[in-house]
Amino acid sequence: MTEPILELRGVNKSFGPVHVLHDVDLVVRPGEVTALVGDNGAGKSTVVKSIAGIHQIDSGEVVFDGEPVHIPGPREAATLGIEVVYQDLALCDNLDIVQNMFLGRERGKGGFLDEADMERAARETLASLSVRTVKSVRTQVSSLSGGQRQTVAIAKAVLWNSKVVLLDEPTAALGVAQTRQVLDLVRRLADQGLGVVLISHNMNDVFEVADTIATLYLGRMVAQLPTRDLTNTQVVELITAGRSGDIGLAKPEVATV
Amino acid sequence: MTLNLRTPAVGPTIALVVAVVVFSVTTSTFLELDNLSLVVEQSLVVGTMALGQTLIILTAGIDLANAANTVLATLLMAKLVVGGAPSWLALLAGLAVAAFIGGVTGGLVTRVKLPPFIVTLGLLTILTAVSRIYTGQSVPVTDPLLSWLGTRRYLFGGIEVTYGMTVAVIMYVVLWYALTRTSWGKHVYAVGNEPEAARLSGINVRRTVLSVYLIAGLIYGIAAWQALGRVPNADPNAYQTGNLDSITAVVLGGTSLFGGRGSVLGTLVGALIVTVLRSGLTQAGIDDLYQNVATGVLVIAAVALDRFSRGRQR
Numbered sequence: 001m002t003e004p005i006l007e008l009r010g011v012n013k014s015f016g017p018v019h020v021l022h023d024v025d026l027v028v029r030p031g032e033v034t035a036l037v038g039d040n041g042a043g044k045s046t047v048v049k050s051i052a053g054i055h056q057i058d059s060g061e062v063v064f065d066g067e068p069v070h071i072p073g074p075r076e077a078a079t080l081g082i083e084v085v086y087q088d089l090a091l092c093d094n095l096d097i098v099q100n101m102f103l104g105r106e107r108g109k110g111g112f113l114d115e116a117d118m119e120r121a122a123r124e125t126l127a128s129l130s131v132r133t134v135k136s137v138r139t140q141v142s143s144l145s146g147g148q149r150q151t152v153a154i155a156k157a158v159l160w161n162s163k164v165v166l167l168d169e170p171t172a173a174l175g176v177a178q179t180r181q182v183l184d185l186v187r188r189l190a191d192q193g194l195g196v197v198l199i200s201h202n203m204n205d206v207f208e209v210a211d212t213i214a215t216l217y218l219g220r221m222v223a224q225l226p227t228r229d230l231t232n233t234q235v236v237e238l239i240t241a242g243r244s245g246d247i248g249l250a251k252p253e254v255a256t257v
Numbered sequence: 258m259t260l261n262l263r264t265p266a267v268g269p270t271i272a273l274v275v276a277v278v279v280f281s282v283t284t285s286t287f288l289e290l291d292n293l294s295l296v297v298e299q300s301l302v303v304g305t306m307a308l309g310q311t312l313i314i315l316t317a318g319i320d321l322a323n324a325a326n327t328v329l330a331t332l333l334m335a336k337l338v339v340g341g342a343p344s345w346l347a348l349l350a351g352l353a354v355a356a357f358i359g360g361v362t363g364g365l366v367t368r369v370k371l372p373p374f375i376v377t378l379g380l381l382t383i384l385t386a387v388s389r390i391y392t393g394q395s396v397p398v399t400d401p402l403l404s405w406l407g408t409r410r411y412l413f414g415g416i417e418v419t420y421g422m423t424v425a426v427i428m429y430v431v432l433w434y435a436l437t438r439t440s441w442g443k444h445v446y447a448v449g450n451e452p453e454a455a456r457l458s459g460i461n462v463r464r465t466v467l468s469v470y471l472i473a474g475l476i477y478g479i480a481a482w483q484a485l486g487r488v489p490n491a492d493p494n495a496y497q498t499g500n501l502d503s504i505t506a507v508v509l510g511g512t513s514l515f516g517g518r519g520s521v522l523g524t525l526v527g528a529l530i531v532t533v534l535r536s537g538l539t540q541a542g543i544d545d546l547y548q549n550v551a552t553g554v555l556v557i558a559a560v561a562l563d564r565f566s567r568g569r570q571r
Contacts, residue, residue, distance in 0.1 A: 075459055090457035094450040094517040099443055104459035106440035113438055 003066065005030045005195040006051070006082070006164050011060035013046055020046045023060070024221045026214055028164060028195040033186060035206040035227075036199045038216030039239050044199050047216070048166050051197075052084045053077040065163070083157035087168040091153055093142040097134065098122045100141055101156040125159045126151075129188055133181065147178025154185055164195040171205055183209050203232050217242035222249050266523035268562065269511050273530050280537030287537055294417045296529070296536050302327070302487060304528035305425050305480035306499055307506035308432060309359075309473030311524040314507050315436075316449045316469050317516025318366060318373035322358075323477050324499025325384035328492075330355040330481035332388055334403055335396035335491035344402040352478035358384070359474015363467040381500065388493040395492035398485050407486025421483045428476065432521050445469060450517030505552065506531060509559050518563075530555070 006028040013021040021043050028034050038044050049055045051062065053071040061068050064080050071077050077084075091100050098115070101122050108114040122137045131151050134144070141149060150170055157165050167186065171179040187209050190196045200206050206213060207227060214224035215238040222242050237244035280287040306323045313320045330351040337347035358380070365376045398404055406421035436442035444465045447455040456462050485491060510527030512519025531552060538548045 074457070078459065084457075086457060090451075090454040092447045092450045092454050092517070094446055095443065103443065103447055103455065106443060108440065111439045111441055113440060113443070 002029050002031060004028060005065055007063040009061040009063065011050065011062070012058045013050060013055060014058055020219050022220045026221060027224060028197055030163070030193050030195045031190055032211040033190045033196045033198055033209050035210035035213045036197055036216065037206060037213060037235065037239055042216040043219040044216055045168070048084060048168060048199065051077065051082060051166060078160060081161065081163035082166070083160060083162040084166045085153045085157050085168065085170060087172065091141050091149055094140070096140050097137045097152050100152060101159055121159065125155050129155055129158065129185055131155065145178065146174050147181050150174065150182050151185060154189070158189060158194070162194065164197065165189055166197040168199045169201065170198070171200065171202060179205065203235060207232060215239055217249070220249070223247050266511055266520050266526055269509060269523050269526040269530065273526050273533065276530060276533045276537065280533065280540070284537065284540040286540050290416050292536065296532050297422055298419065298487065299536070300528045300532040301421055301425055302480050302484045302496065303499060303502045303506060304525065305428070305483050306477060307503040307524045307528050308428060308521060309476035310503040311507050311512055311519065311521050312445070312469045312473050313373065314512055314514060315445055315516060315519055316466050319377065319504070319514070320362070320373065320473065321377040321500045322362070322380035322384055323473070323503055324496040325381050325388070326355050326358050326474065326477045327480045327484060327499065328496055329384050329388045330478050331484050331491040332392055332396060332493060334481060334485060335398050336392060338400045338403060339396060344400045348402060348482065351481055352475060355478030355481060356471055356474040359470045359477065360467070362474070363470025366470065367463040367466050392493060395490050398489040398491060403482070403485045404489045405486060406483050419486065421486045424479065425483065428479065429521055429525050436521060446517050502531065505556050508556055511559070511563070513563050514560070
């Protein structure tokens with residue numbers, strides 16, 4: 001088994017009196033898709049935002065590429081090679097694909113843009129992801145479909161030689177065919193050696209692309225197991241009750257002794 | 258790039274050409290070089306204020322106090338010279354104060370998170386009052402440096418061009434370049450369209466918006482210098498509708514009031530459209546009040562067009 005590219009060890013996070021994450025462990029390996037599942041309010045977004053540097057953890061450790069790291073902000077996360085594709089797709093409608101992919105990190109000297117270089121890099125990245133649905137990289141994002149927008153958002157994340165990509169519900173707003181395309185893309189990211197974290201509510205998606213499934217229940221990581229060792233029913237039980245048979249939280253009567 | 262009606266500034270340019278052709282045919286005097294020179298001259302101050310206004314509107318803001326800022330700067334420059342200050346110092350002080358007021362506006366918008374409409378509405382009232390407190394009547398300007406932009410002129414293809422026109426064109430070109438060819442420009446467009454997306458992409462949204470208000474303030478200071486060149490008299494009651502006229506030029510130029518869409522070249526055309534319309538209608542013998550009606554209709558039509566083109570894009 002390969003060494004993890006990203007690891008959370010005993011991470012705690014509170015917002016005021018609300019203890020959101022309790023000793024959360026998570027292992028993300030390169031070349032694998034790690035699904036992060038859990039009910040609303042289970043802490044999935046908090047986990048992602050802690051990794052992305054938007055939230056600061058209270059205790060515990062974030063280990064990146066074998067080294068404990070402190071991630072004070074999104075820029076530092078990006079510098080390490082951690083990229084997040086947010087649910088609401090952080091794209092600007094009024095800009096074209098190239099401009100969006102390089103937004104905030106434009107190439108060129110002293111603020112003067114090197115359009116040709118960026119256009120080439122954008123094309124290469126899309127080609128490396130086998131994206132063929134986008135006709136021109138100079139298309140305005142406002143005229144793209146939901147699936148194409150998701151594709152651009154993902155391509156934006158991998159443009160930076162990133163090592164870990166976190167995807168927050170990438171298929172939530174998509175139709176069947178577009179979901180298919182995005183899941184294929186997610187798979188290809190992992191096949192290229194990236195550590196991929198997929199947040200999803202959709203069990204079909206999870207079972208289709210994920211190598212391991214990590215389940216959060218009320219802020220606790222109740223199980224992270226290979227997908228092949230789990231059934232759909234077990235995962236649903238883990239999400240809703242925190243345990244399924246021997247997996248997950250200890251039985252309540254044992255816990256109260 | 259293909260010629261597309263949705264490309265910024267193409268629609269307004271067609272409108273401008275049509276207006277020029279119509280007035281050239283229907284009146285005998287419109288196409289005279291002196292008149293054309295005058296048309297540009299008359300667009301100058303509002304056209305410069307509209308340049309700053311465009312930047313602010315691109316960030317989804319609006320500036321109701323731009324003309325008040327310009328007027329205060331003209332008074333400051335003129336009074337300082339009358340009071341015996343060297344003219345270069347007076348000029349610099351005027352530019353600095355205008356930029357400072359822009360910075361204050363930007364600070365209130367970005368730090369205190371007040372809507373630009375409210376901030377600049379308040380500043381409009383304050384600056385107008387301050388101007389009248391500062392000086393009750395207009396201050397004549399005889400200083401050559403302060404009127405330099407209007408008094409120095411050269412011939413360009415038979416048309417008299419003032420230094421003021423030249424400076425305005427240079428400013429427009431520089432800002433057009435900055436907005437379309439630099440990362441700062443892309444950030445302005447991104448912030449105007451989707452500030453949250455811009456923030457997540459690592460753009461410092463507050464700094465970008467603040468820079469826009471600061472630059473706009475400096476431009477209003479240059480507009481004050483232009484104004485003193487055009488009329489050598491600093492008047493606290495001048496340009497009372499300058500704020501609305503500049504918004505008119507921006508909107509006619511195809512820039513969206515919702516932010517993120519538009520171009521400064523469109524604004525240049527928009528400013529010319531207003532002046533061409535007024536000049537042409539005057540020469541066709543049409544009353545001033547009807548000219549206002551025509552301008553108003555144009556503005557509403559321009560915004561309706563913007564609505565439709567956005568609707569089709571979604």
